[in-house]
Every structure is written in structure tokens, then in C-alpha cells.
Amino acid sequence: MIEIRNLHAEIDGKQIINGLSLTVQNGEVAAIMGPNGSGKSTLSYVISGRDGYEVTGGEILLNGENILEMNAAERAAHGVFLAFQYPLEIPGVTTMTFLKACLNAQRKSRGEAELSTPDFMKRVKAGAEKLGVPQDMLRRALNVGFSGGEKKRMEVLQMSLLEPSFAILDETDSGLDIDALRIVSEGVNALRDPKRSFLVITHYQRLLDYIVPDTVHVMSKGQIVKTGPKELALELEANGYRDYVGEAA
Amino acid sequence: MAAVQETVDRVKSVDVDAYKYGFVSDIESEKAPKGLNEDIVRFISAKKNEPEWLTQWRLEAYRLWLTMREPDWARVDYPKIDFQDIYYYSAPKSTPGPKNLDEVDPELLRIYEKLGIPLREQEVLAGVQERRVAVDAVFDSVSVATTFKAELAKAGVIFCPISEAVHTHPELVKKYLGSVVPVSDNYYAALNSAVFSDGSFVYIPPGVRCPMELSTYFRINEQNTGQFERTLIIADKGSYVSYLEGCTAPKRDENQLHAAVVELVTHDDAEIKYSTVQNWYPGDADGKGGIYNFVTKRGDCRGDRSKISWTQVETGSAITWKYPSCILRGDESRGEFYSIAISNGRQQVDSGTKMIHLGKNTTSRIISKGISAGHSNNTYRGQVLAQKRATNARNFTNCDSLLIGETCGAHTIPYIEAKNASAVFEHEATTSKISEDQLFYCMQRGLSAEEATALIVNGFVRDVLQQLPMEFAVEAQKLISISLEGSVG
Ligand SMILES: Nc1ncnc2c1ncn2[C@@H]1O[C@H](COP(=O)(O)OP(=O)(O)OP(=O)(O)O)[C@@H](O)[C@H]1O
Numbered sequence: 001m002i003e004i005r006n007l008h009a010e011i012d013g014k015q016i017i018n019g020l021s022l023t024v025q026n027g028e029v030a031a032i033m034g035p036n037g038s039g040k041s042t043l044s045y046v047i048s049g050r051d052g053y054e055v056t057g058g059e060i061l062l063n064g065e066n067i068l069e070m071n072a073a074e075r076a077a078h079g080v081f082l083a084f085q086y087p088l089e090i091p092g093v094t095t096m097t098f099l100k101a102c103l104n105a106q107r108k109s110r111g112e113a114e115l116s117t118p119d120f121m122k123r124v125k126a127g128a129e130k131l132g133v134p135q136d137m138l139r140r141a142l143n144v145g146f147s148g149g150e151k152k153r154m155e156v157l158q159m160s161l162l163e164p165s166f167a168i169l170d171e172t173d174s175g176l177d178i179d180a181l182r183i184v185s186e187g188v189n190a191l192r193d194p195k196r197s198f199l200v201i202t203h204y205q206r207l208l209d210y211i212v213p214d215t216v217h218v219m220s221k222g223q224i225v226k227t228g229p230k231e232l233a234l235e236l237e238a239n240g241y242r243d244y245v246g247e248a249a
Numbered sequence: 250m251a252a253v254q255e256t257v258d259r260v261k262s263v264d265v266d267a268y269k270y271g272f273v274s275d276i277e278s279e280k281a282p283k284g285l286n287e288d289i290v291r292f293i294s295a296k297k298n299e300p301e302w303l304t305q306w307r308l309e310a311y312r313l314w315l316t317m318r319e320p321d322w323a324r325v326d327y328p329k330i331d332f333q334d335i336y337y338y339s340a341p342k343s344t345p346g347p348k349n350l351d352e353v354d355p356e357l358l359r360i361y362e363k364l365g366i367p368l369r370e371q372e373v374l375a376g377v378q379e380r381r382v383a384v385d386a387v388f389d390s391v392s393v394a395t396t397f398k399a400e401l402a403k404a405g406v407i408f409c410p411i412s413e414a415v416h417t418h419p420e421l422v423k424k425y426l427g428s429v430v431p432v433s434d435n436y437y438a439a440l441n442s443a444v445f446s447d448g449s450f451v452y453i454p455p456g457v458r459c460p461m462e463l464s465t466y467f468r469i470n471e472q473n474t475g476q477f478e479r480t481l482i483i484a485d486k487g488s489y490v491s492y493l494e495g496c497t498a499p500k501r502d503e504n505q506l507h508a509a510v511v512e513l514v515t516h517d518d519a520e521i522k523y524s525t526v527q528n529w530y531p532g533d534a535d536g537k538g539g540i541y542n543f544v545t546k547r548g549d550c551r552g553d554r555s556k557i558s559w560t561q562v563e564t565g566s567a568i569t570w571k572y573p574s575c576i577l578r579g580d581e582s583r584g585e586f587y588s589i590a591i592s593n594g595r596q597q598v599d600s601g602t603k604m605i606h607l608g609k610n611t612t613s614r615i616i617s618k619g620i621s622a623g624h625s626n627n628t629y630r631g632q633v634l635a636q637k638r639a640t641n642a643r644n645f646t647n648c649d650s651l652l653i654g655e656t657c658g659a660h661t662i663p664y665i666e667a668k669n670a671s672a673v674f675e676h677e678a679t680t681s682k683i684s685e686d687q688l689f690y691c692m693q694r695g696l697s698a699e700e701a702t703a704l705i706v707n708g709f710v711r712d713v714l715q716q717l718p719m720e721f722a723v724e725a726q727k728l729i730s731i732s733l734e735g736s737v738g
């Protein structure tokens with residue numbers, strides 16, 4: 001469960017998050033929608049502990065524990081995962097190598113034993129198969145030359161391997177073709193679990209047809225301005241944000 | 250994969266005192282008086298009981314050196330060296346040329362153990378190591394041990410200290426010494442020719458594929474002592490050898506001079522693969538101490554279809570001035586240069602290669618990866634030249650620089666010249682930074698900033714690491730992470 005209370009955060013001296021409060025219960029899938037520039041990605045960076053994003057007020061609790069003092073790697077080991085809106089390329093580092101290094105770094109940090117190579121391989125292969133990620137892609141440098149959709153699938157594969165307790169998906173649907181959208185959504189749904197919470201950032205109802213949210217939040221100018229059931233997304237699709245955001249948005 | 254994990258583990262285990270070879274060994278030694286003059290040159294020659302022709306050769310080199318000027322075109326900056334304030338000869342006292350390991354001072358053996366270099370053949374044979382490596386260990390000015398000599402001799406391979414080869418194979422030494430790097434080549438080559446101490450000699454007879462990797466480990470121990478080693482490798486027709494060179498030195502506050510000359514010769518259809526992992530003491534964070542590494546390395550592809558390949562991982566030295574080169578004399582000969590040069594702290598690197606195309610249908614390939622961190626400066630300087638006769642010369646050059654942080658510098662200086670219109674030279678160069686975005690991405694997945702940097706750097710140098718023999722690749726990967734210690738906030 002993640003609890004965000006009255007969060008204020010700025011980047012380069014510019015305030016982007018303005019007193020945002022949001023709770024996602026264990027087992028809950030919450031969707032965030034909101035106009036471009038409203039601060040959705042910024043929120044995801046603040047939660048995951050990116051350098052340079054300064055929290056000037058409020059708190060963030062993950063399963064009751066304050067995570068604001070932790071760096072990004074520590075937060076990851078505590079179960080925070082962010083599927084990036086724009087995944088990064090790591091030239092020369094094969095996807096396999098990357099995945100294994102990350103998984104074992106997290107396990108070590110939690111005081112767990114490292115996975116043996118055969119165990120690891122088994123897990124990656126099973127995960128890759130489910131998400132339709134071809135085996136040869138695992139031997140290529142991470143995200144280098146991957147298509148937009150392939151990168152997004154790789155994010156979800158990473159999420160399934162790292163088994164976070166709280167995952168943020170930042171526009172994971174953008175760039176996916178119709179079949180990929182279904183496959184990736186099934187991958188996410190397979191991870192839905194009473195002990196896990198999700199925050200799904202999207203602009204389109206289409207994704208929410210597959211990953212059906214329990215709650216929909218509307219974000220504007222760094223705040224949550226409306227919260228409702230899944231039907232709220234349909235209403236937004238029909239009417240836009242005008243009822244919830246001021247003229248200037 | 251395992252290797253990356255190892256890198257990551259290594260980064261974690263490293264403490265403040267990152268240069269682990271920095272210990273000073275307490276070995277009694279015999280030195281020539283400080284300074285350089287004709288008497289010192291004669292002293293060194295006499296110590297090694299050299300024939301008159303070699304004494305004269307040294308003296309001529311010395312006289313030539315006196316007339317030469319220290320080169321100043323490299324992008325490195327250091328106080329003037331006082332050549333009279335250096336010892337030119339230092340030998341561990343108890344070992345005036347040991348015949349076998351039993352005669353080697355046990356303290357010396359312990360030092361090499363500490364360095365992780367196996368000198369006892371039985372131990373190597375008994376060990377888990379699958380591939381055996383014959384080792385020549387050079388401590389200050391003398392070779393202290395050479396392993397697997399007998400087994401190599403069976404294959405007809407000669408692998409011994411050059412001081413020994415002068416006596417056992419004078420005709421080969423006389424024929425090839427200075428034939429690739431002439432005494433007059435440059436200031437440091439002339440100095441080396443006058444005072445060279447020891448180094449390895451290798452001869453592979455026609456048609457022989459050397460049955461194991463050959464390797465030399467150089468260690469500078471004595472204070473204020475210059476190391477001037479000389480290596481000569483000859484691959485006769487149709488032969489093959491892979492040779493590895495490793496170097497370490499203790500931490501000292503003064504700078505130490507290292508001016509080596511390495512000459513390689515390949516005859517028709519022969520191939521030499523020469524790999525270096527250079528880890529001389531780089532000096533401390535403020536630039537105090539460290540080795541001045543002024544080295545001349547050159548290979549002569551004398552025969553048709555012959556091939557020379559240089560692979561280097563340069564992580565140490567305060568100053569590096571080094572351009573392993575290939576003269577592509579034989580038709581269809583091939584030269585390769587694969588380099589990883591890392592600079593951190595106040596290190597200054599000016600390194601690169603020369604590919605001189607003389608024969609027809611000659612090809613060369615240059616892959617250079619420079620990584621700069623801290624307040625260091627890293628310059629790639631490379632020359633590709635096709636002479637008139639060199640029809641259809643081909644070169645491919647790729648130079649990539651990676652910057653870590655805001656206070657370091659990377660420079661690429663290519664010299665490209667084709668005197669034959671049929672030459673095709675390709676040159677690619679990139680400069681990149683480890684981006685904040687990349688670092689955050691890796692950290693979001695659970696890697697610490699240091700682990701993330703090591704991983705990204707390992708990815709950056711991958712093409713070159715793949716050129717190294719396996720054991721060395723792992724060693725090199727560890728070194729890379731160690732030398733980047735403290736480069737991320
Ligand atoms: N480094 C920065 N300095 C100043 N302003 C910034 C910086 N980074 C982001 N912003 C601003 O913060 C605001 C929120 O950006 P953010 O990327 O979080 O929006 P978003 O809701 O994710 O938009 P989109 O739907 O387009 O992805 C934008 O106005 C953006 O220009």
C-alpha cells in the first residue's frame with residue numbers, strides 16, 4: 001500500500017507537485033489521467049526517488065514505511081517499480097546481463113541469496129514467453145534498436161521478474177499495437193495480487209478496457225482534482241478534462 | 250554475466266585504498282649509482298655479461314640520445330624529468346640470474362603470489378586453471394623466473410629473458426633487435442636502447458602454433474628506479490603466438506619512469522596477438538606520484554598475409570604516452586588495434602596507434618574506447634597512412650569516448666593520409682556521457698550508482714573486452730571498476 005500525503009515537490013526550483021494526496025491499497029489498481037504537463041511523470045519520479053526532484057513537503061509511505069530518505073536503488077529493493085514512459089538504452093549490456101544484475105542487486109540488498117544462473121534463466125525464459133518477447137532479444141543490448149512497443153514489453157518483463165509491491169506504469173500503452181496492448185495487459189493482470197498495488201498512468205480508456213482499474217484519479221497542475229470509479233474514465237473520454245481543470249490548463 | 254556480477258561485487262568490496270598492488274616489498278637490491286653516463290651504460294652491459302657488439306650498440310644509442318630532445322607534442326603536462334636523478338639498474342640481490350625457482354628468493358615468490366601470478370609450475374598444473382600460461386616475471390631490472398620453459402622447448406618455442414637470449418641465441422637477437430624500432434626512432438626508444446635492463450624474448454619457429462599463452466609480468470619495486478624493459482617477439486613463417494603483458498608498481502610519492510620498447514616481427518602467414526593490461530600506479534587523487542609510462546611498441550608485418558593484433562587495457566600510470574603500431578609491409582598483411590584507456594583522478598593519457606600501409610591489399614582495424622572521469626584528460630591520437638605502393642589499403646577506425654562527470658576531458662586527434670588513390674579509410678568517432686537518465690534507470694531497477702556506472706562502462710568497452718583472452722578479460726573488467734572508484738557522486 002502506498003500513501004501519499006500533501007506532497008509538494010519541485011525540479012530546478014520549479015514547483016510541479018502542489019499538495020498531492022493519494023492512497024493505493026494493497027490489491028488495488030488505480031489509474032491516473034490528466035492533461036499533458038500536469039505532473040504525472042514527475043510524480044512517478046518523485047515516488048521512485050530520482051535525484052534532483054526535491055520534496056519540499058508531505059510524505060510518502062510504502063506499507064507504512066517512510067521512503068523519502070531512501071535513494072532510488074533502496075526504494076527499488078523495497079518494492080517500488082517504475083515502467084518508464086521512455087525506457088533508456090544501455091549499449092553493450094545484454095538484456096540478460098542487465099536483468100540478472102538488477103535482480104541480484106535487489107535480492108542482496110534485502111539480505112536474500114542470489115539466484116543461481118539456471119534458476120534465473122528459467123524465470124526469464126518463462127516471463128519472456130508469456131509476454132511474447134523473443135529469446136534472441138534477451139541477448140541483444142538492452143533496448144538498443146528495440147521498437148517503441150518492444151521497449152514497453154521489456155519494461156513489463158522487468159516488472160514481472162522483479163515482483164515489486166508497488167508498480168507505476170507510465171503510459172505503458174503508448175506505442176503498443178493492438179495485439180501487444182492485449183498481451184502486455186494480460187501480463188500486468190497476471191501480476192495483480194492482494195499484496196500488490198498499481199498506479200497506471202494513461203491518456204486512453206482503451207488500456208483500461210484491459211487493465212480494469214478499481215479507482216480513477218484526475219490530475220491537474222500537480223494535484224489530484226477528482227477521484228471516482230472506473231466509469232470516470234469513460235466520462236473523461238467523452239467530455240475531456242474541462243469539468244475538472246481550470247481554463248489555464 | 251558472471252563477470253559483470255564479479256565487477257559489481259568488486260566495486261562493492263573496494264575500500265578507500267583502491268590500488269591494491271601498492272605495497273612496497275622489502276627486498277635487498279643491488280643498484281648502479283644514480284644518474285646516466287657512458288660508465289653506467291658499460292656497467293649495465295657488464296652486469297649482464299654482454300658481448301662487445303651489444304655494449305657498442307648501447308653506447309651508440311646513448312650518444313644519439315644525448316643529441317635528441319624530449320618530445321613535447323603530446324597532450325600531457327608534467328614537470329621536467331631529471332634524468333640524472335634516476336637509478337638505471339636495480340636487481341634483487343639474492344638472485345643474480347636464478348637457474349630455477351628453487352634459487353629464487355622465497356620473498357620474491359611471495360610477492361608474485363600476492364600479485365596473483367603463478368610462478369610455480371606444479372601449482373599451475375595442479376590448479377583449477379584450465380588454460381596454462383607460461384610466465385616470465387621481471388622485477389625491477391631483471392627477470393626472476395620463467396615458467397614452462399622445458400615444455401615450450403619441446404615445441405621449439407624459445408621464451409626466455411632477453412638477457413639470456415643474448416647468450417643462447419645471439420644470432421636471432423643480433424638480427425632482430427632494433428630492426429622494428431630503430432635506436433634513432435624517438436627520445437625514449439634511444440634511452441631504452443642505451444640502458445634497457447630485461448624483458449622477454451620469444452621466437453616461434455616456422456609452422457608452430459605456440460602450445461600455450463605466453464605472459465610477462467613487470468613489477469617496479471625500487472624507489473627512484475626507472476624500468477626500461479625490452480621485449481622482442483618473432484613469429485616465423487606460418488606460426489602463431491598469443492602474448493600477454495601485465496604491469497604493477499608500488500605506491501610511491503615520487504614519479505617513476507617506465508620507458509619500454511616492444512618489437513614484434515611476423516613473417517609470411519604468421520600471427521602475433523599481443524595483449525596488455527597496464528596497471529601501473531596512477532598516483533593519488535591530487536596527482537602525487539605515479540608512473541610516467543613512455544613506451545614504444547611496434548609490430549612489423551614483414552611477411553605476406555601476416556597479422557599483428559594489439560589489445561590494450563590501460564588503467565594505470567600518471568602519464569601514458571603510448572602508440573602501439575603496425576607496419577603493414579607484407580602484401581595482404583593485417584594490423585589490428587583494440588584499446589580501452591581509462592583515466593581518473595589527475596591521470597593524463599595520450600595514446601593511440603599508427604597503421605602504416607606499405608604492401609598491397611593490406612587491411613587495418615582500430616577500435617578505441619576512451620573513458621575519462623575525475624579531473625583526467627584522455628586523448629586518442631592515431632595515424633593511418635597508405636604509401637604509394639599500397640594499392641587497395643583498407644582501414645576502419647572507430648573511436649568512442651565516454652565522459653563521467655563534468656571535470657574531465659576527451660580528445661580525438663586522427664591523422665589520415667592516402668598517397669595511393671585506391672585506399673579506402675573509414676573513420677567514426679563519438680563522444681558521449683553517462684546520462685543522468687541512464688543512471689536513474691539503472692538505479693530504479695536496484696543498482697547503486699557505482700554498480701550502474703560499472704555496468705554502463707562495461708557495456709561501452711564490450712567490443713574490445715571480447716578481444717582479450719578470457720582470463721584477462723575478467724581481470725580487465727575488475728580493473729575497470731577499480732579505476733573508476735569514486736568517479737560517481
Ligand atoms: N527539469 C524541469 N525544469 C522545469 N520544468 C520541468 C522540468 N521537468 C519537467 N518540468 C515541467 O513539469 C511539468 C510536468 O511534467 P510531466 O512530465 O510530469 O507531465 P506529464 O503529466 O507526465 O505529461 P505527459 O502527459 O505529456 O507525459 C511540465 O510542465 C514540464 O515542462
Ligand SMILES: [Mg+2]
Pocket residue numbers: 040041042085170
Ligand atoms: Mg508523462
